[in-house]
Structure formats: structure tokens, C-alpha cells
Amino acid sequence: MRSMSASPLRVSIHGGHSGQFCGHAEDTLEDIVKAYIAQGYSWVGLTEHMTPDRVEHGYPEEAEAGLGAKDQHTRFTEYIATARQLQEKYASEITLFVGFETEAFEGYQLWLQHLLDTLKPDYIVGSLHHVQDMLIDSTPADYRKAADVFGGMDALYAAYFDRQYGLITTFAPTVIGHFDLIRIFDPDYRKRLVKPDIWSLIQRNLEAIKERGLIMDLNLRALLKGHQEPYISRPILEEARKMGIAVVPGDDSHGVKNVGQFWEEALQVLSDAGFDLTWKLPVQYTII
Numbered sequence: 001m002r003s004m005s006a007s008p009l010r011v012s013i014h015g016g017h018s019g020q021f022c023g024h025a026e027d028t029l030e031d032i033v034k035a036y037i038a039q040g041y042s043w044v045g046l047t048e049h050m051t052p053d054r055v056e057h058g059y060p061e062e063a064e065a066g067l068g069a070k071d072q073h074t075r076f077t078e079y080i081a082t083a084r085q086l087q088e089k090y091a092s093e094i095t096l097f098v099g100f101e102t103e104a105f106e107g108y109q110l111w112l113q114h115l116l117d118t119l120k121p122d123y124i125v126g127s128l129h130h131v132q133d134m135l136i137d138s139t140p141a142d143y144r145k146a147a148d149v150f151g152g153m154d155a156l157y158a159a160y161f162d163r164q165y166g167l168i169t170t171f172a173p174t175v176i177g178h179f180d181l182i183r184i185f186d187p188d189y190r191k192r193l194v195k196p197d198i199w200s201l202i203q204r205n206l207e208a209i210k211e212r213g214l215i216m217d218l219n220l221r222a223l224l225k226g227h228q229e230p231y232i233s234r235p236i237l238e239e240a241r242k243m244g245i246a247v248v249p250g251d252d253s254h255g256v257k258n259v260g261q262f263w264e265e266a267l268q269v270l271s272d273a274g275f276d277l278t279w280k281l282p283v284q285y286t287i288i
Helices: 029-038 060-064 069-089 108-119 140-150 153-171 189-193 196-212 232-243 263-271
Strands: 013-014 043-049 095-101 123-126 215-219 246-250
Touching: 013 029, 013 215, 029 043, 029 069, 029 153, 043 069, 043 123, 069 095, 069 108, 108 153, 123 153, 140 153, 153 189, 189 196, 196 232, 196 263, 232 246, 232 263, 246 263
Parallel strands: 013 043, 013 246, 043 095, 095 123, 215 246
Antiparallel strands: none
């Protein structure tokens, strides 16, 4: 068990989704930054969801609000500008990194490269929420539909990890977000993840992460959704430690009330898996 006398820096490598710039989040970005400051965070990566190239590749909340692709892109550029302003405004109180979280819908590569070239984030979190344009983390019904399309759960897992591998090898995102999100609505995920055919894909992806010196986020939003462990699940987390891959907590906050949730649980999980609770920075930066 971890000694509670230890005091690792309080950080989040994946956070800062706000209702100001995301339809399924709450509160303003500045209020969220203030919440991080109030809780004594040393540094935080603001990583809003990237804007889609067309409405069909976005989230249902945006479509229901009548936001077209152009509207969402305008809002996203406003997010980057606002985050840069907050980065400067609160520089004496907290180190903020301005980034965004990827999507990997069909044909995402050219659009993602365009966003990287024009918006120049400090870093990106490489995440998947879709498999072949099917949203997998919205509802159990959507999840089951995707599994049916692929011909079963094992095939859905394989498609997810294959798409993730393409994201890793093409863009080398500084951070890999919620590595095993594919387990989200699968009650048998612990058995499925270690099936030889699936485990071999996981090991392949971890090797690609290691070779590129990337970071994995220990994503705490899984606990908010009622899971017993964060994304990354324990067998994968232990494999990452053996490989020497850096893992850093990410609260994946979607509002003020999520800021800092499950911090102690994150430290315990990482300590139990053998990590030393020192955090690799996503970019070269001097923390004041």
C-alpha cells in the first residue's frame, strides 16, 4: 500500500473539457481552471475534443443543438484562443498546457493534420471514441450495435486496437488517452483483454508507444462511470510499467465537479502497479 505521507505533484494530463466548448460538459473553461488552482494543481493539460470535419463525425449533443461543422470549428478555434489567454492569465498560479483530444473517425488523418498545422497545440491526446464511424462510448445500445456490425465483441476489440495502432504510428500523439476505452460497456472485459488474439494487439500497441516515448493517461473518468478500475486496466498497466512507459493521471474533467475526482485512487492504483509517482511532462517546460 502507498504511504499517505508521500506528496506527488497534483497534475492532470487530460482534462479541462468545458460546457463552454463541449456539448456534453459543464461550466466555463475559466471556472474549471480556477477549480484546478483551488485544489493545488501544479500543471494541467487542457484537452478539449477536436472539432469534426462534418456533423456526422461529431457528438450527438452538438447535432441536437443545431451546430453544424462550421459552427463547431469556429467554437473550437475560440477554445484554443481562450485557453491561450487563460494560460497567460494564470501563469503565476498554475502551468497550463493547451492541447486537444483527437477523434479517429473514418478519414480523420487529413483533418487532424490540418488542425495541428493551423492551431499548433502544445500537445495532443490520441483517443478513439469511434470505430468505423460508430460511436462506442455513448450508450450501451450503440456499443452493442457496433459489436453486431463487426460480428462480435472480439472483432470490435480488434478493430479498436487496430485503429489505435494507426493513430499511434501515424501521428505519435504525445499522450495516449484512455487506452482501453473499448471495454466501456463490456462486463467480461477482464477475460476478453487477455485473450491471446487481443492481448497480442495490446502488446503491439504498447511497443509502439514505448518506441516513440509517448505517455499514457491513467484516465479516471472510468471510475465516475461506475467502473471498478480506471482506464488503463491492471494487466495493461503492469505491462506498461514493465516496458518503462510513462503513465500520468488524467481526471478527464467535464466540469468543475469532476476536477480532482479520484486523485487518491489514482495514486494508489499506480503505486500498487509499481510506478514511482513522478510525472513525465507532455512538453519540455520549466515549472515555476
